[in-house]
Amino acid sequence: xxxxxxxxxxxxEKYYDMVWRICxxxxxxxxxxxxxxxxxxxxxxxYGKSFHDEEHEKAWLIRTAVNYxxxxxxxxxxxxxxxxxxxxxxxxxxxxxxxxxxYETMMGLPEKYRVILYLYYYEGYSLKxxxxxxxxxxxxxxxxxxxxxxxxxxxxxxx
Numbered sequence: 001x002x003x004x005x006x007x008x009x010x011x012x013e014k015y016y017d018m019v020w021r022i023c024x025x026x027x028x029x030x031x032x033x034x035x036x037x038x039x040x041x042x043x044x045x046x047y048g049k050s051f052h053d054e055e056h057e058k059a060w061l062i063r064t065a066v067n068y069x070x071x072x073x074x075x076x077x078x079x080x081x082x083x084x085x086x087x088x089x090x091x092x093x094x095x096x097x098x099x100x101x102x103y104e105t106m107m108g109l110p111e112k113y114r115v116i117l118y119l120y121y122y123e124g125y126s127l128k129x130x131x132x133x134x135x136x137x138x139x140x141x142x143x144x145x146x147x148x149x150x151x152x153x154x155x156x157x158x159x
Contacts, residue, residue, distance in 0.1 A: 002048070003044075011061075015061050018061070019041070021118065022062060022119075023036035023068075026073070026111060036069050040065045043064050059133060066134065101156065102156065116134075116148055127141055127145055
């Protein structure tokens, strides 16, 4: 099945912000997030199968974005890059002022915790659904979620 240009644009308008934010959580900077989000939609254009429903298309985009980010982060080329960005907290300008501290704290957590928190609190997925999306054992994911919440609480109380 080949998607029309209009179908691609509709999906892009509907899901781009979500995909970009997932990539931002994975990378911690908007430049890499932008590239990864674009790559996710390029892969959508080349994906020949149809989706069962709206939830399936959303899950496919999340899974594709997560996989792409994971591949980039583990690539040997990436390990030799030098970060030229300033030491400012990761892209906090995209968050409402009253949530900046929470966002910066979340972005300071290791990546395996950030993604879980983002998908749970911002995208509304259950832990069971997140485990399936990330292809992670459900009990491992629940442990990571508990640890992430504990770290967030600890860091926020320190401030």
